[in-house]
Amino acid sequence: MTIEFRDVTKQYPDGTVAVDKLNLTVEDGTITVFVGPSGCGKTTSLRMINRMVEPTGGQVLLDGKDVAEGDPALLRRGIGYVIQHAGLFPHRTVLDNIATVPLLSGWDKGKARKRAAELLEIIGLPVELGKRYPAQLSGGQQQRVGVARALAADSPVLLMDEPFSAVDPIVREDLQNELLRLQSQLGKTIVFVTHDIDEAVRLGDKVAVMRVGGKLAQYGTPADVLRHPVDDFVASFVGRDRGYRGLSFLSAEGVEVKELELVEIGSAVPASDGWRLAVNTEKQPRGWLPPNSTVDGPLSEDDLVAGGSLWVRGTPIRGALDAALSSPASLGVVVDEDHRVLGAVVARQVLDVIEGTPQAS
Amino acid sequence: MSFFDELGRYLSSANNRVQILGDLGDHVYLALLPLVIGIVLAIAAGWLGHRWAPARQVLTVVANLLYTIPSLALFVVIPGLIGSKILDSVNVVVALTIYTTALLVRPVLDALDAVPPPVVAAATAVGYKPVRRFFAVELPLSVPVLAAGVRVASVSNISLVSVGALIGTGGLGVLFTDGFQREYFSPIVVGIVLTLLLALVVDLVLVGSRNLLTPWTRVGAP
Numbered sequence: 001m002t003i004e005f006r007d008v009t010k011q012y013p014d015g016t017v018a019v020d021k022l023n024l025t026v027e028d029g030t031i032t033v034f035v036g037p038s039g040c041g042k043t044t045s046l047r048m049i050n051r052m053v054e055p056t057g058g059q060v061l062l063d064g065k066d067v068a069e070g071d072p073a074l075l076r077r078g079i080g081y082v083i084q085h086a087g088l089f090p091h092r093t094v095l096d097n098i099a100t101v102p103l104l105s106g107w108d109k110g111k112a113r114k115r116a117a118e119l120l121e122i123i124g125l126p127v128e129l130g131k132r133y134p135a136q137l138s139g140g141q142q143q144r145v146g147v148a149r150a151l152a153a154d155s156p157v158l159l160m161d162e163p164f165s166a167v168d169p170i171v172r173e174d175l176q177n178e179l180l181r182l183q184s185q186l187g188k189t190i191v192f193v194t195h196d197i198d199e200a201v202r203l204g205d206k207v208a209v210m211r212v213g214g215k216l217a218q219y220g221t222p223a224d225v226l227r228h229p230v231d232d233f234v235a236s237f238v239g240r241d242r243g244y245r246g247l248s249f250l251s252a253e254g255v256e257v258k259e260l261e262l263v264e265i266g267s268a269v270p271a272s273d274g275w276r277l278a279v280n281t282e283k284q285p286r287g288w289l290p291p292n293s294t295v296d297g298p299l300s301e302d303d304l305v306a307g308g309s310l311w312v313r314g315t316p317i318r319g320a321l322d323a324a325l326s327s328p329a330s331l332g333v334v335v336d337e338d339h340r341v342l343g344a345v346v347a348r349q350v351l352d353v354i355e356g357t358p359q360a361s
Numbered sequence: 362m363s364f365f366d367e368l369g370r371y372l373s374s375a376n377n378r379v380q381i382l383g384d385l386g387d388h389v390y391l392a393l394l395p396l397v398i399g400i401v402l403a404i405a406a407g408w409l410g411h412r413w414a415p416a417r418q419v420l421t422v423v424a425n426l427l428y429t430i431p432s433l434a435l436f437v438v439i440p441g442l443i444g445s446k447i448l449d450s451v452n453v454v455v456a457l458t459i460y461t462t463a464l465l466v467r468p469v470l471d472a473l474d475a476v477p478p479p480v481v482a483a484a485t486a487v488g489y490k491p492v493r494r495f496f497a498v499e500l501p502l503s504v505p506v507l508a509a510g511v512r513v514a515s516v517s518n519i520s521l522v523s524v525g526a527l528i529g530t531g532g533l534g535v536l537f538t539d540g541f542q543r544e545y546f547s548p549i550v551v552g553i554v555l556t557l558l559l560a561l562v563v564d565l566v567l568v569g570s571r572n573l574l575t576p577w578t579r580v581g582a583p
Contacts, residue, residue, distance in 0.1 A: 052486055077488030087483030091501045091577045101487050133577040149487070 001063050001156040001189045002028050003049060009057035010044050018044040019214035031183060031190040033204035035197055041214030042193045046159050049191065050079045077101055080150030080158040085166050086142040088134040094145050095130035101153040119148040124178065140171035160192045176202055197238050201226065201245060209234050223249035247318035247354065254353040255320050257334050257343035269295045275329035278304050283340040285310065288329050310335050313342055321350045364546065371547035385555055387531030391453050392518040399461025400511060406462065407469025408495060420466050427463040432456060432524045453525040460521065461514045468510025472503035505578055508571035512564055519560045
């Protein structure tokens, strides 16, 4: 489903303009992220799609049909909505929370609960959690349930209002990955609001950067916005690291994977004057053995220095550079999808590849 | 003759026991019917006040004023207002309904205010219409705060019904007027004890009902 904003304006009675003549089309089956500082009208714009906020000018069209026509409650049942802190109903069990929209739409209880149980599985939560109340779940689990509730109606459109901003960074990354995984299966049209440019770049097929006063500053692919900010506002908002972040969109073609000396945990280790990577029996990296270290008996994890980040071969070049820079041995560990060691990269060679890559998109 | 012998003789009379039970039954009816009607009216008023700020102002002021009217005065005035007979027990029901409503308007407003706004917003966003949202989300979530108000109102009603005996309606207050007129302490003591017991039992029932209605408030954190 496409979502089209046509000259959409929201002005409050006191004269404040929250959104100013917004023109933008969200393509079918994509994730579009509205990003900007507080007061830029990103949440207001999102809420005009399901009429939680009514525009004072212009139109919002869903597949060409003005959302202002018809009953707002019925419109909302057809649009998934996820908010910060999940907004779950504390007095209903997890299963009943997820079943909310199907029950509102008149499904019978058994069918709605069955659907809810399926969704619990889809979002990766154990079925036993279905009987609990939201207060008995962790923040990350609650947020997942919030997503499941939004998916229950099987609506083609999903609105997400800073859904992951209240959870800690590690859980947030999990949730972001989960969302991308779900989206690759479901192909919904998702509008996602955040103030975090990293999150925007990570999740968005398209990013709409908005400025205070409700004006659209730039709308384009994340690579576009990072590499060619249209003005100083966008440049400063996407931040100083944007050169580095831009590497998220460069392929790592040309990066050389060198051979790496491996030692297996539990085996006897001969002396050596170079860094060696310790692996387990699955050939997954466990840490580094520094040069000239003496190990009595079989190698154990206590003998090791913690490693840096891992670069999964085939992912963008940013990971390769980060792996090289974060490694105590100055050797970035390259792994396959199952985290088995393939070799190493060095920062110098990665930079050569980057510099040799034309910057124009 | 000791007080306890006297009490024993009073209670051993079948006639007295029948009268006491009858008065107790009247008391329960006269106290609880207004409680139920008052809860319904207060929720309706609270709903209005919660949605519309001017109504809230008016409601809280009116509720406070109504509750300050002396009960005896209200019992006497009501027949003139609704055209009932002076000794009709409906006067007590109407008066106590007014008190219950007045007493509960404030707790209902507080209870509705205590429902987290993001939860209400989420209910709207998933497609609840306002009336259904009120009964399915806002009202159930306001029960913990509301229950505290209802407990106060129930005790207040149980105590106020006794005053009705002064204008000749039933209830355990009859035992007091009877005892005073005859300078006979046993009915007075029985009346006091039964009133206290009744208040206690009703309170237990209310706490039990609240717990049944709010299982989610007693679950541990993860």
